[in-house]
Amino acid sequence: xxxxxxxxxxxxxxxxxxxxxxxxxxxxxxxxxxxxxxxxxxxxxxxxxxxxxxxxxxxxxxxxxxxxxxxxxxxxxxxxxxxxxxxxxxxxxxxxxxxxxxxxxxxxxxxxxxxxxxxxxxxxxxxxxxxxxxxxxxxxxxxxxxxxxxxxxxxxxxxxxxxxxxxxxxxxxxxxxxxxxxxxxxxxxxxxxxxxxxxxxxxxxxxxxxxxxxxxxxxxxxxxxxxxxxxxxxxxxxxxxxxxxxxxxxxxxxxxxxxxxxxxxxxxxxxxxxxxxxxxxxxxxxxxxxxxxxxxxxxxxxxxxxxxxxxxxxxxxxxxxxxxxxxxxxxxxxxxxxxxxxxxxxxxxxxxxxxxxxxxxxxxxxxxxxxxxxxxxxxxxxxxxxxxxxxxxxxxxxxxxxxxxxxxxxxxxxxxxxxxxxxxxxxxxxxxxxxxxxxxxxxxxxxxxxxxxxxxxxxxxxxxxxxxxxxxxxxxxxxxxxxxxxxxxxxxxxxxxxxxxxxxxxxxxxxxxxxxxxxxxxxxxxxxxxxxxxxxxxxxxxxxxxxxxxxxxxxxxxxxxxxxxxxxxxxxxxxxxxxxxxxxxxxxxxxxxxxxxxxxxxxxxxxxxxxxxxxxxxxxxxxxxxxxxxxxxxxxxxxx
Ligand code: PRX
Numbered sequence: 001x002x003x004x005x006x007x008x009x010x011x012x013x014x015x016x017x018x019x020x021x022x023x024x025x026x027x028x029x030x031x032x033x034x035x036x037x038x039x040x041x042x043x044x045x046x047x048x049x050x051x052x053x054x055x056x057x058x059x060x061x062x063x064x065x066x067x068x069x070x071x072x073x074x075x076x077x078x079x080x081x082x083x084x085x086x087x088x089x090x091x092x093x094x095x096x097x098x099x100x101x102x103x104x105x106x107x108x109x110x111x112x113x114x115x116x117x118x119x120x121x122x123x124x125x126x127x128x129x130x131x132x133x134x135x136x137x138x139x140x141x142x143x144x145x146x147x148x149x150x151x152x153x154x155x156x157x158x159x160x161x162x163x164x165x166x167x168x169x170x171x172x173x174x175x176x177x178x179x180x181x182x183x184x185x186x187x188x189x190x191x192x193x194x195x196x197x198x199x200x201x202x203x204x205x206x207x208x209x210x211x212x213x214x215x216x217x218x219x220x221x222x223x224x225x226x227x228x229x230x231x232x233x234x235x236x237x238x239x240x241x242x243x244x245x246x247x248x249x250x251x252x253x254x255x256x257x258x259x260x261x262x263x264x265x266x267x268x269x270x271x272x273x274x275x276x277x278x279x280x281x282x283x284x285x286x287x288x289x290x291x292x293x294x295x296x297x298x299x300x301x302x303x304x305x306x307x308x309x310x311x312x313x314x315x316x317x318x319x320x321x322x323x324x325x326x327x328x329x330x331x332x333x334x335x336x337x338x339x340x341x342x343x344x345x346x347x348x349x350x351x352x353x354x355x356x357x358x359x360x361x362x363x364x365x366x367x368x369x370x371x372x373x374x375x376x377x378x379x380x381x382x383x384x385x386x387x388x389x390x391x392x393x394x395x396x397x398x399x400x401x402x403x404x405x406x407x408x409x410x411x412x413x414x415x416x417x418x419x420x421x422x423x424x425x426x427x428x429x430x431x432x433x434x435x436x437x438x439x440x441x442x443x444x445x446x447x448x449x450x451x452x453x454x455x456x457x458x459x460x461x462x463x464x465x466x467x468x469x470x471x472x473x474x475x476x477x478x479x480x481x482x483x484x485x486x487x488x489x490x491x492x493x494x495x496x497x498x499x500x501x502x503x504x505x506x507x508x509x510x511x512x513x514x515x516x517x518x519x520x521x522x523x524x525x526x527x528x529x530x531x532x533x534x535x536x537x538x539x540x541x542x543x544x545x546x547x548x549x550x551x552x553x554x555x556x557x558x559x560x561x562x563x564x565x566x567x568x569x570x571x572x573x574x575x576x577x578x579x580x581x582x583x584x585x586x587x588x589x590x591x592x593x594x595x596x597x598x599x600x601x602x603x604x605x606x607x608x609x610x611x612x613x614x615x616x617x618x619x620x621x622x623x624x625x626x627x628x629x630x631x632x633x634x635x636x637x638x639x640x
Contacts, residue, residue: 002032005278008416011429018429019456025430026057026459030270034072036062036239039266045457048481052473056243057267057459064237065246065269066143069308070103071237081313085132086332088179088319095132099311102136107235109133109140112227116203118171120145120238123248125169125201127151127160127191129178130318133207133224134294135304137173142246145238149248149260152295153178153185155577157193159258163250166260167466168200173224177210181323188214195220242266248466249297251403252516253475254487254506260466261403268301268406269309271460275407275428276306279397280340280369281414287366289315289332290342296513297403298373301460302342306407321347326354330362340414342371342399344512345381349542352384359388369414371397374512375544376500382421400424400500402486403514404476406460409433410498423499432456435492440480451504452490453483506601508537508545513579517601520547520582523575527568529553529560534591534599535582538608538636546583548608550630553587584608584635590626592618603627610636 005011018025023042030039039058046054078100085095097105118124124146128134134150141148149167151160164172174191177184188206192215195201206216207224216223240246246268248260276282288307292298294316307314315336321329329351333341351358370390377385377398386396396419399411409431410424411417417425427433435443435450443450461484465472479485489501503509506517517535524533531552540546549568556564569581592600603615612631618624631638 001277001282001284003029003274003277004281005413005416005429008418011413011416014429015427019432022430022456026270029274030058030266033063033270034068036064039242043457047457047477047484051469053464053477055457055461055463057264057457058242058270061242061266062239063242063266063269064143064240065265065305065309066106066139067237068269069139069305070099070106073099073311074103077311080311082308083132083135084313084315084336086315086317086319088181088323090324090328090331097132104233105136106139106143107233108228108231109136110143110235111231112205113140113146113171114144115231116171116205116222116227118144118146121147121244122171123147123149123167123169125149125151125160125164125167125172127153127172127174127187128207129153129175129180129185129187129209130293130316131175131178131207131209132316133175135316138247138294138300138304143235143237145240145244147245147247149250150295150300151250152293152577153187154295154579156574157190158575159577160190161194161197162257163260164194164198164201166250166257167248169198170200170202172198172201172204173207174204175207175209176214177212179210179318181320184210184212186212192217240265243463245463247300249300249403251297252507252514252519254516255518258516258519259468259471259475261462262464262466263406263460264463267459267461269305271407271458272301272306273309275460276302276312277310278413278428279399279408279411280342280371281416282307282310282312282340286312286339286368287315287336288312288340288342289317289336289338290371291317291321291329291347292342292344292373297406298342301407321351322354325358326351327358327362330359330364333364333367334362337366339366340369340371341367342373344374345372345377346375346511346543348372348377348381348385349544352381352388353542356388364389364391367394369397370394371399373399373401375509376502377422379421386421395419398422398424400488400498404462405458406462409454409458410500420497423493423497425497427498430458433490433498434483435490436480436483440483446492446496447494449489449491449501452486452488452498452500453480454486455483508547510537510545510547510579511543515547515580519576520549520572520580523572523580524549524551524568524582526575527571529556529564530568532591534601534604536601536605536608538584538605540583543583547580548584548586548604549582550586550588550591550604552589552591586630586633586635588626588630588633590623590629592627592630593622594620595622597622604630607631607634607638608636610638612638612640
């Protein structure tokens with residue numbers, strides 16, 4: 001297979017080549033793609049200076065990513081299954097679409113979008129459950145050069161409208177509902193709420209999934225099955241510039257509202273395919289399953305774009321790991337003879353807690369590679385995954401990356417890079433990580449720890465944040481001049497292997513979902529009785545991190561006191577979604593603040609971790625006594 005690394009010596013050599021001459025290295029990789037016109041220059045970049053960041057790859061090249069998925073693969077793969085859809089309810093039949101069939105559906109829906117007036121550069125918001133139409137819709141956008149912005153179907157109407165408004169999306173694609181375990185999510189109802197506050201949306205395309213009764217607004221809402229009626233399956237791909245925007249994906253940061261991370265066409269395409277093939281060591285005919293939701297970056301890059309560019313068969317799963325029972329993942333592995341599975345530590349821990357018998361009662365002998373992503377994997381989960389699920393035969397690829405990076409940056413190559421429990425191991429070719437101290441000085445050598453930054457661009461990296469380029473600079477490039485700041489802390493061991501420790505900013509990874517503490521605080525503060533709040537992460541046995549909220553309220557009646565926690569959770573659920581609901585709410589009389597009014601989150605984090613033995617100097621606080629009050633009222637056991 002083209003561009004596939006064949007062994008550890010080959011990896012080391014490719015890595016050296018990619019650092020010594022990045023332009024030559026990436027040009028060689030990109031040669032395998034289908035271009036209307038090739039690039040004049042491979043890369044041009046600046047992480048600092050006026051209008052920074054300024055990163056361009058494959059300058060002036062012309063392409064369409066869907067031609068690389070379909071036209072390029074068609075000769076070999078017309079009748080090969082591209083996508084397998086496994087429904088939430090195992091009693092419902094799966095859907096298999098060949099490259100040929102999927103292509104026709106993408107072209108047909110592309111024509112429907114054109115017919116609705118969607119043009120190159122327009123934004124299309126997609127708020128769908130995990131159904132094949134989600135894949136079809138995103139690729140139809142790419143086909144006509146529209147920019148997709150997929151919003152996870154667990155987000156609330158406010159979160160949805162915030163994202164629609166920020167991108168001024170012209171069309172919203174949603175459904176009458178979605179199935180998740182034994183729940184039905186009323187997506188259209190939520191979308192209707194959101195659309196009241198989203199004036200840019202001219203049309204909502206509504207897919208029938210649950211058959212639940214919904215309201216259709218005349219003139220605005222159209223059924224999916226109606227818009228594709230009579231649409232041709234002939235469609236010529238829009239020719240895109242390498243640096244045109246392919247998609248926007250919103251993600252949380254330390255401050256403010258989520259920002260729209262912008263990915264461009266050519267670099268993202270080259271990078272997602274290359275990393276998919278190499279990290280999973282994908283071979284012709286393999287059955288590949290990534291359990292993520294396409295609403296997150298993992299689903300974008302490693303359910304759809306990476307695998308389909310590589311001509312793989314990719315499984316998408318509508319449901320959850322524990323429905324109808326805790327054997328569901330292993331049923332799917334067995335049913336399709338999955339070779340590579342890619343999931344999150346939180347799912348591994350949740351299934352581990354259900355007991356070994358669920359695994360032991362299934363035939364998992366097809367598995368060759370076990371992937372993990374989204375948060376640090378703890379030693380126990382790593383071993384269970386390796387020994388119980390993989391029976392010690394399958395390498396674990398602990399892949400570290402981010403929404404902003406477009407694809408994996410630090411990861412073993414399956415079966416090639418010797419693994420060590422909990423370590424993401426080594427950078428992929430083209431990736432130049434560096435550890436720095438608080439002042440931005442490089443920490444050299446091995447057996448060290450620091451803030452993880454990247455010092456050279458790679459094709460899949462973000463280009464900007466939608467509508468606010470300076471925010472992109474401020475967030476990622478201003479802290480340490482000339483470096484991309486990841487927001488993660490990392491260790492580099494004696495052998496140069498990386499272990500990601502976790503976020504160093506006010507972002508928490510809850511069940512692998514990225515949540516900004518400021519966003520949750522803003523939501524909590526919307527409750528009329530709340531005066532102020534401070535949110536931190538704390539260690540949670542399944543979720544990795546849980547959300548701990550310290551809340552000051554106005555004085556409450558007994559009745560109000562009884563309901564306040566549920567009401568706060570409800571407020572967060574309404575404003576963000578259930579993924580952001582605090583696990584612990586502690587009502588406090590005050591928060592530890594400096595004399596300048598800054599909340600000392602470090603202290604709150606320590607208390608949440610159950611450790612008050614080393615809180616540092618608290619004498620400079622405005623009111624040192626609140627610390628004792630918080631410790632004595634803590635909802636976790638606190639060591640003093
Ligand atoms: O803290 C790191 C963690 O997830 C963050 C990125 O989250 P998001 O943009 O939602 O993308 C998740 C899927 C790529 C990172 O800053 N993270 C991701 N993968 C790992 C990880 N932490 C440790 N180990 C990983 N393998």
